[in-house]
Amino acid sequence: MTPGDASVLFICERPVPDPVLGRVADELGETIVHARSASAGIAHARHHDFALMLVGYAGDPETLAATIRQVRATRRSVHTPVVAVGVPGQAPFPVEPLYEAGAVAVLTEPLSPVILRAKLRFYIDAFRAAAERRSAEAALTDASARLEAIIAAAELGVWTWDIARDRVTGDARMRALFHIPEAMRDCAPVARYFDAVHPDDAAAVQTLLSDAVARGAPYDATFRVRRAGGGWRWVIGRGSVVGAADGTPRMRGVVIDASRQFEAEQQLRLSEERYRTLFDSIDEGVCVIEMLYDNSGQPCDYRILETNPAFVKQTGLADAIGRTMRQVAPGHERHWFEIYGRVAATGEPVRFVNEARELGRWYDVYAARIGPPEQHRLAVVFNDITARRKGEDALRSMAADLGEANRIKTEFLATLAHELRNPLAPLRSGLQFIRRAPDDPAAVARIHDIMERQLGQLVHLVDDLLDVARITRGQIALKRERIDLAGVLTAAAETSMPLIEAARHHLDLRLPQETLMMEGDATRLTQVVSNLLNNAARYTPRGGSIVLAAERDGNDAVIAVSDNGIGIDPERLEDVFEMFTQIGEGRRHAAGGLGIGLSLVRSLVELHGGTVQANSAGTNAGSVFTVRLPLAPAEVPVPAAGPGHSATAPRPARRVLVVDDNRDAAETLSAVLGQLGHQALVANDGHQALRMMAGFQPEVVFLDLGMPGMSGYEVAQAIRREPCHAGVRLVALTGWGAEGDRERSTRAGFDQHLTKPATTAAIEEALA
Structure with a gap:
């Protein structure tokens, strides 16, 4: 298929066009020329007029924009609509450069058949309607020129009507138009001429003739006469009553063949109707405006001459035709008048996105000059993109919030590392001092106090972090x-x-x-x-x-x-x-x-x-x-302790099994238990603990939960299944201290749940 048979040019480096494009083209009965490079597409555009040019995205946004600019720079296609197709629809994609390059629309991937079909139909129909309109206007101009030439050269039918004798004398052109035989060239009755007039027009023409004779007024009639080969032609008859030398009244006149003029006017009316149908059916807002200027020649307002039905939906402005923008929206921003004024002055179309604060909306606008420059008229096509703009603003705000959250997170982690290192440094130094000078009781005691304070600081930091996590999840009670x-x-x-x-x-x-x-x-x-x-x-x-x-x-x-x-x-x-x-x-x-x-x-x-x-x-x-x-609503007396209340009695020694895969943690806890007077053994995994249960028969088991191989939950359940261990007290000693962790340890059979690092008081309480 040659370019001359196609109405759409598709420029894309991808060898296989999108199937949606081919399917929609087949549905519309259109042919698409596929140029696989920008140079090939430009060559087609230089030698053929297209209704629409589609430029496909092949992976490089800059190449896509450059191709659109090259098409726009080609003289023959400077006003041809260009649509960018196939751009990514998910990730943020820079569409503004495409509009700046000259695209009138951008269709994202995957292509929507509905949107693509509407775009192709609109631009192709508009192209054809414009072509028909130009053809009709050309025909009308040609007919008018020919009519003027005929009149100037007297190439028309000339006739004289002898009113008293009711005889008409006509020249050759007149006789040919009304099919008068050569034998009646000198005169023929009026009725003979009316034989060729269309039956629907004959009565009206007779009335006009009679009225002109009665009043001595000019005669002017438009009617149809039969063609020699069949059908009808339009003619214009004109004449006036004059007095002859003998005093008898006569009417002299001419008949002009106006068939071509009437046919051109009819075609123009049909083209106008088709244009109006398209104008009213599209969902974009469309208006024709006339720029208005102040005394210094600067654009200051514009009058709305014509709108389509979508105009009200897109702007919210009703009854705007014939009124100026300042009248319907007094606060409309001046930058709109400046942009439209430049288009009217230069004739260069413009595509832009801007906000109309008075209307509370954002618009995607295409404006182009129409008619001669002195009329200062523009056609404006626009879409309300307020919702899209709000979405973009929300995404930008979200990105800023995420960036701020990331900054706070990074700063917090750095602070956390610093705060954790602060107490760890004296702990390590204290251990090194004790290792080097264990025989200095006073110094060791002082170091112990320092280490205990720093350990308390570490515990405080971890407790704060855990509290924040619990509150954030709504788990604190x-x-x-x-x-x-x-x-x-x-x-x-x-x-x-x-x-x-x-x-x-x-x-x-x-x-x-x-x-x-x-x-x-x-x-x-x-x-x-x-x-x-x-x-x-x-x-x-x-x-x-x-x-x-x-x-x-x-x-x-x-x-x-x-x-x-x-x-x-x-x-x-x-x-x-x-x-x-x-x-x-x-x-x-x-x-x-x-x-x-x-x-x-x-x-x-x-x-x-x-x-x-x-x-x-x-x-x-x-x-x-x-x-x-x-405050509490009312005082409630608190009963005092009875006189028999006494201090806690000394606690008996216990057999204690410490189970923890962290050997240092297990050994230090065992040592503390030994200092408290208890007998403590250590197991470093769950299987070893179960083997030691029968021989050692512990009264209390301190059990870590997160051990490899066999977890503390599984060890506790295994102990509870054995009747011989029914009296053993199980204490979970773990770094997991959330409410859900405590509930799970209770279900597994634990009697108590302690979080690391546990204080000596908490350990003694568990052994009570």
């Missing part, structure tokens, strides 16, 4: 009981005192003047106040002052922790409660911390139905953290 707020404040102060004393701070503890009872988790509330005290200690320069105070405010208890430390920027007060956040200069001044303490405080306070707020006058102005918690 409060153990509510009736508690005295003064006890919570005292316990929190004792917990934080080592950090406060290490920084040489002065703590002013102001307990409430009355008993304030609450329904809450004493451990968690102590953690809240302790975290606030630790935070104040870290962010207050050495030798500072910290105040912990509490009082009643109606039905609430108000706890305030204030300091004279480095303060907080008032604009960042709310940010301090965000996870992993350390504000501004606080990063340099902080004595450790992961930036999760205050986030944990807010979560725990809100779980108790309270609120927490930060206040500061600014940098170096100190800060105040205020916690407000609901």
Whole structure:
């Protein structure tokens, strides 16, 4: 098939076109020329007019845009619509350069048959309608020119009607038009001429003639006469009444063959109807506008001359025809007038995306000048892309959020590594010192105190991380009981005192003047106040002052922790409660911390139905953290301990089996148990533990859960299946301490669940 038989040119380096394209072309009965290179496509475009050019994506966006620009630069195809097809539809793809290169549309992969069919049908029909319209206009112009030439050269039928004798004399052209025989060349009755007139027109023509004679007015009629070979031709008859020399009235006139003119006008009407059908059926908004200019010649507004039905749907503007844009949307931005003004001035079409804030929408717009330049008229085709734009903005916002989250995560991991190394360094140094100087009891005792403090810091860091994870998953459960707020404040102060004393701070503890009872988790509330005290200690320069105070405010208890430390920027007060956040200069001044303490405080306070707020006058102005918690509705007396209550009696020695694949952990626990007066043996896997059960017959088994080969759960279940071990107490000692882990250990048969590292008090309690 040659290019001259096709209406669509497809330029793509891929050897096999998309099957959807071929199928849609077959459905429309169209032929597509496939050019496998940009140069081949340009060669076709130079020698043939196409209704549409499709440029296929072959893997390189820049090559695709370059091909579109080359097509646009070809003189014959400068106004031919160009559509980019087959671009990726999943990953973000730069479509703006394609529109800047001259594409009127971009179709993503996979191609939609419905969209492709609509695009092909519209552009092909528009191309053919335009061609028909040009042909009809050319025919009309030709007919008009010929008519003028005929009139100028007197190439028309000339006639004279002797009204009194009712005889008509016509020249050869006149007789030929009305089929008058040569024998009647000098005169023929009027009725003989009317024999050739179309029956539907004869009465009207007779009436016009009679009226012209009666009034002495000009005669002008358009009617049909029979062709010699059959059919009808349109003619125009004109004449006027004149007086003859003998005084008898006559009418002289001409008859003009207007068949071609009428046929061209009919074709033009049909073309206009087809154009109007296409204009009204497409779903893109279309309007024809006339640019308006101010006194200085600058574009300042435009009048809407014509719209299609989709115009109202795309803009929300009803009854816009005949009105200016300033009238229908007074706040319409000036940049729209400037863009359209350039198109009207230069004649260069433009494709762009822009926002119409007055209409609350984003648009994808194509504008081109129509008609002669002096009319300043444009055709504008546009689509409302507000939803797509919002989606793109949401994706950009999501990407920014992910980037910020990644930055916070990276910063947190670096901080976590630093905070973990801080206590590990003195632990390692202490071990090395004890190994080198074991005979110095005073020094060893001092090193032990240091190592215990650092180990406590490690445990505190891990506990905070676990609490954050539990709260995030909604797995933390409060153990509510009736508690005295003064006890919570005292316990929190004792917990934080080592950090406060290490920084040489002065703590002013102001307990409430009355008993304030609450329904809450004493451990968690102590953690809240302790975290606030630790935070104040870290962010207050050495030798500072910290105040912990509490009082009643109606039905609430108000706890305030204030300091004279480095303060907080008032604009960042709310940010301090965000996870992993350390504000501004606080990063340099902080004595450790992961930036999760205050986030944990807010979560725990809100779980108790309270609120927490930060206040500061600014940098170096100190800060105040205020916690407000609901008080218990009524006092409930707590029974005092009976007179027979006494201290815990000495506990008997136990036979204990320690099961842990971590040999160091197992040996150190065994050594501690030995110091406490118990007999302890070690097994390093589950199978060894089961073998030792019968011979050793332990009373208590400390059992790690995450062992290779045979887990602690499986060992516990095996022990519980043996009746001879019915009295053995099983204690899980593990790093897994979530609520789900505790429930699973209970189902496996454990009596108690301890998390590593367990304190000596917890171990003794398990052995009681």
